[in-house]
Amino acid sequence: MVDAVGVPADEDRTAAERFMGAAVPSVIRTGAPQGAGALPQHGLSEAEALAELREIAARNRVLTPMIGLGYSDTLTPSVIQRNVLENPSWYTAYTPYQPEISQGRLEALLNFQTMVGDLAGLPVANSSMLDEATAVVEGMLVARRAVRGGGNVFVVDADALPQTKAVLAVRAEALGIELVELDLAGGAPLPEGVFGALVQYPGASGRVWDPSGTIDAVHVAGGQTVVAADLMSLTLLASPGSMGADVVVGSTQRFGVPLGFGGPHAGYMAVRQGLERQLPGRLVGVSVDAEGRPAYRLALQTREQHIRREKATSNICTAQVLLAVMASMYAVYHGPDGLRAIASEVMTKTGLLRDWIAETGVEIVNDTFFDTLTVRVPGRAGEVVARAREGGVQLHRFDADTVGVSVGEATTMTDLHRVAVAFGGPAERSFGYVGGQGAAKVPESLRRADEYLTHPVFHSHRSETAMMRYLKRLADKDYALDRGMIPLGSCTMKLNAATAMAAITWPEFGRIHPFAPREDVPGYLEMIDQLEAWLADVTGYDAVSLQPNAGSQGELAGLLAIRGYHRSRGDVHRDVCLIPSSAHGTNAASAVLAGMRVVVVATDEGGNVDLDDLRAKIAAHADSLAALMITYPSTHGVYEHDVLDITAAVHEAGGQVYIDGANLNALVGHSRFGDLGGDVSHLNLHKTFAIPHGGGGPGVGPVAAKAHLAPFLPSHDAAQGDGDTAGIGPVSAAPYGSAGILPITWSYIRMMGREGLTEATSAAVLAANYVAARLKDHYPVLYTGESGLVAHECILDLRPLKERTGVSVDDVAKRLIDYGFHAPTMSFPVAGTLMVEPTESEDLAELERFVDAMIAIHTEAERVGAGEWPADDNPLANAPHTAAAAVASDWPHPYERELAVYPAGTAEAKYWPPVRRVDQAYGDRNLVCACPPVDAFA
Incomplete structure (x- = not known):
């Protein structure tokens, strides 16, 4: 498969499709819905998308807002x-x-x-x-x-x-x-x-x-x-x-x-x-x-x-x-x-x-x-x-x-x-x-x-x-994406296209009060209706609420919907939420804030949900089971083959299935949560759908659900749209949450269409597997699927390297700064590892630059292990290196200044960190x- 991994998707789509056929289990490949669906098949050009969005924005009436509140x-x-x-x-x-x-x-x-x-x-x-x-x-x-x-x-x-x-x-x-x-x-x-x-x-x-x-x-x-x-x-x-x-x-x-x-x-x-x-x-x-x-x-x-x-x-x-x-x-x-x-x-x-x-x-x-x-x-x-x-x-x-x-x-x-x-x-x-x-x-x-x-x-x-x-x-x-790749696993740091960003400063979107009368915001309501329909289409659900203004709030809203559903049926005793040990930390926290009791489910050596332990926990809590929260693909970056068995087991016991949408970038166009047995999910628009992370926010975490949970989605007494006032009540202050940045996701989807979104997923999975294939001989890839492939991210195990050389995951992360990179996700979900997600936005040259840096750092670590440099005085232990350190009159280290600050491939666009390693x-x-x-x- 290494040869297939090396084929860029835009040069040989047939090879990319063959590759996705091997990476994505056939049991979950549901693809597009029957019929045309709400999502346009083909995307628009940048100019066409902006022109269409201009027409929508023009339907909003920009008045002087003196509503207050x-x-x-x-x-x-x-x-x-x-x-x-x-x-x-x-x-x-x-x-x-x-x-x-x-x-x-x-x-x-x-x-x-x-x-x-x-x-x-x-x-x-x-x-x-x-x-x-x-x-x-x-x-x-x-x-x-x-x-x-x-x-x-x-x-x-x-x-x-x-x-x-x-x-x-x-x-x-x-x-x-x-x-x-x-x-x-x-x-x-x-x-x-x-x-x-x-x-x-x-x-x-x-x-x-x-x-x-x-x-x-x-x-x-x-x-x-x-x-x-x-x-x-x-x-x-x-x-x-x-x-x-x-x-x-x-x-x-x-x-x-x-x-x-x-x-x-x-x-x-x-x-x-x-x-x-x-x-x-x-x-x-x-x-x-x-x-x-x-x-x-x-x-x-x-x-x-x-x-x-x-x-x-x-x-x-x-x-x-x-x-x-x-x-x-x-x-x-x-x-x-x-x-x-x-x-x-x-x-x-x-x-x-x-x-x-x-x-x-x-x-x-x-x-x-x-x-x-x-x-x-x-x-x-x-x-x-x-x-x-x-x-x-x-x-x-x-x-x-x-x-x-x-x-x-x-x-x-x-x-x-x-x-x-x-x-x-x-x-x-x-x-x-x-x-x-x-x-x-x-x-x-x-x-x-x-x-x-x-x-x-x-x-x-x-x-x-x-x-x-x-x-x-x-x-x-x-260091931001305008400097280079941010290969953070589970975080999907992809391109935020300039065209998609353009509309957020238009007064037709920016100067609208959240409680403006319905007749003044038809453009907003049209865009929101379209976006909800597109997201429902791409996830296989029946209803979407855009109100949650962060992924964590979307999680909470989904769990509150499950809680409301059970209570409407008289099942007030159902309050146990099963969560795999590898899950995102917000899952457990959200469950507690939704009034649920958390029961942890073990994962096996492959990073998958342990089916035997799951069945045991279901049996032990059958009468009180409210929900299972899982992430798909798993937090370990693999497509679990048993996902349909997992969701079926929960449904048979009367529970609901919450699928965390953090890793949706590995599924769009190839599979849908609703077809995998999901009852409700949150979606991170700041991950899969191109809203910028902004240094830690803003985010948008819409919640999508099957029809039976739709009546329990967030609502708001001041909502201007039809059907947005009947539900569990609000989870954020404004009826549509962070509506001012929804034009970004609308533009992204409108320019991509179903075909483009599908290709983006293929490219993201291909890029992750390319990185895994290039680096596996230097850093073991901790988890793979049955095909030996990963999903959209891979976990590199640095624990053997530390055992041999004493070089820690922190040392590698800080040394990557000297090479001009933001580090991958450190020690999540497994301590001592790096989780890498290159996304579809990075070209082959940037992937190669990252791979070369990681291989060079591995070589440096082996030199430490061989005793060539002291364990406490080497380029990794002292990283990152600042310009001030490089030009200081005193250089007491046993390695060259040039190696410290200009390692291979950094001379053309050197990033200088302003401080040395911070004492936490x-x-x-x-x-x-x-x-x-x-x-x-x-």
């Missing part, structure tokens, strides 16, 4: 849009698990954490959450963990955002938490058994009030307080931390991130001292490198779900890094003075609008405000909203008597006048306007007096020239998670 019209500075959002150096980067080649985005994320912590008034913030609603859920879970042995009641502010309440309800029900909604601003007493409370600040109504009394009362009751705060308002309002809040959460959307019909936006979380080790998600910290110089890294990684599995306290895997970078750079560019000026302008305009509306004789419900007014117009709410829309402005209709209006950074004086006219104000008006008077609109006791964003980074890049150069300097420190343990012992002083780098 946690989403605000903002202005993205052009220097940030062009140099971050549209820059492959930022959007094609991977999660910074290799810190030496991620120093740029780690610095940007440290800026984000510093920004959030300063404004929230708390010492530690993480590096982003998925959105505000899910951040509130995570805050609730932090509070629950912090109060050991406490009650089971979580109090929810009656003035909280409606979408937040809905997501809380779905998540709390699965975990057995009792929610009690109270008018906290009205002084409602707390019930018994409180472990925590949510305060919205300012409230969804726009009201600004002092929650310190409520926070104190929660503490007296033994609970923790979570405050959901508008980060922009905190430039003027007293911080929640100064009032005693334990956890502060929210969204950074209004820091220069487009609305995008609901996302992606970076949520945030900050915590008081003592809760930092309870933080979900990722935390960037400061450590030192091998020379003792400051270096950034991900801190406290043992908190991460992929390590803790069923003991995880959160299933958050990805985050919203690209959007967090944008928000942090918005703060860097504007600085504290600029942010304060923007907030003051918003508050002043809101005050002016309040006066104009009050002139009409209607009642303004909230006397205090930052950016939002709630107006009572008995029986006229629909009329007012309709008149405003005729004038080009979207307002929020709370009910028949109440209208909400929210002012944003991009709101103009013309917009304010049109709103006033909608309430009955004069058609023409003469007025004077003086900006910056906003602080007078809140009580004196709530005006912010302390300083924030004092670090020099928020004062040093205030011109476009300086900002452009800062962003370039950070990008140059990083030092960073955990000395936890620093905000911008260090400049003199630390002297």
Whole structure:
């Protein structure tokens, strides 16, 4: 088969088809559905696809969004849009698990954490959450963990955002938490058994009030307080931390991130001292490198779900890094003075609008405000909203008597006048306007007096020239797909085509509020309907929800659907989820958060599910079996021949089958989850369907299901589409999750068609087998299928090499940096191995460059083993090597400088890592998670 592996797919399709016939077991080869199917057979050219998408986008009506409810019209500075959002150096980067080649985005994320912590008034913030609603859920879970042995009641502010309440309800029900909604601003007493409370600040109504009394009362009751705060308002309002809040959460959307019909936006979380080790998600910290110089890294990684599995306290895997970078750079560019000026302008305009509306004789419900007014117009709410829309402005209709209006950074004086006219104000008006008077609109006791964003980074890049150069300097420190291959197994780092990326900045997609009326978003709904149909077609399912805004949330949604299905049949006792020991860590974490008990199933020597153990576990839990979660192809990178027997066994016992879609890139066009016995799956659009990883987010994790589970998929009361309001409730804040980046996947599929998607899978599997065949004599390939072939990725076993030479998997990973590569996935799913996934995007020359590098590193390791170099002083143990190390006057090592920094094949396009190997343990012992002083780098 080696000869067949060496045949490029585009030169000899017949050979590629023969090869796939050998690699993919015939028992699973289902291919295309009967009949034409929803998916177009042939793709369009780039120009044709963009033209078709332009027609769809044009059906959206771009009005001035003044709906509010946690989403605000903002202005993205052009220097940030062009140099971050549209820059492959930022959007094609991977999660910074290799810190030496991620120093740029780690610095940007440290800026984000510093920004959030300063404004929230708390010492530690993480590096982003998925959105505000899910951040509130995570805050609730932090509070629950912090109060050991406490009650089971979580109090929810009656003035909280409606979408937040809905997501809380779905998540709390699965975990057995009792929610009690109270008018906290009205002084409602707390019930018994409180472990925590949510305060919205300012409230969804726009009201600004002092929650310190409520926070104190929660503490007296033994609970923790979570405050959901508008980060922009905190430039003027007293911080929640100064009032005693334990956890502060929210969204950074209004820091220069487009609305995008609901996302992606970076949520945030900050915590008081003592809760930092309870933080979900990722935390960037400061450590030192091998020379003792400051270096950034991900801190406290043992908190991460992929390590803790069923003991995880959160299933958050990805985050919203690209959007967090944008928000942090918005703060860097504007600085504290600029942010304060923007907030003051918003508050002043809101005050002016309040006066104009009050002139009409209607009642303004909230006397205090930052950016939002709630107006009572008995029986006229629909009329007012309709008149405003005729004038080009979207307002929020709370009910028949109440209208909400929210002012944003991009709101103009013309917009304010049109709103006033909608309430009955004069058609023409003469007025004077003086900006910056906003602080007078809140009580004196709530005006912010302390300083924030004092670090020099928020004062040093205030011109476009300086900002452009800062962003370039950070990008140059990083390794992304624009430099070379990122061969990460299980992560599918493929091309994010420029044409597919083009539409996300069109205002017809970017400037649409997630709760815009149905009649203003027909283009979005058409694109979403098409995309759902295509994804259902390609997976063999009947229904798809695009709402989950990460793969982990798609997993959770699928398990909640299974839970809802069983309960609808009276099978409330079915709560056991079988999960193979090799599964992704999020699987077990998601199962726990869906209220299920995890039972681990063994895998055999070939990496397959152990059928005997599976049958034994099914028999032991037959009456309580809810589901089996498997990944296909397996996490070990092979097509399991027994998958139909596995799914049949679960169905016979009354369980449902969840197939993790992480490895769908090995199946598209050749097999379908629904035909393998799957009942539900999540799909990673940021893997198989070309949405960029963005340094660790955004992601989209749609959930697809068979018809019997369709009624239990996510729903949303504010959804504009048919059938999207009947289901289990929402798992994310917006009806369609991160809809703003769905044009990427739509374009990818439209340009590929069924034929192109099938060829892409063939090319990906061919590339993985080519790498495996070339390297097997140097690094044993740990798992193969019955044909001796792998799927779309291969696991290289480095344990024999370590036994012979002492060279570890970490040494090989760091040495690859010197050769100009990002390392493959390390020690997952097997410790001491590298999992390689080249994808279909890499050409033969890049594959050869990687293979040559791996062979050269093997040779270097053997020289260490032979005693030619000391075990503690050789090119691998000291990797990576920086430019500073290469030109240092002292070179005490027994190998040549040229070999250290210019190993074979790197001279033409040398990547210089900015730091030496980072000391991980030092960073955990000395936890620093905000911008260090400049003199630390002297």
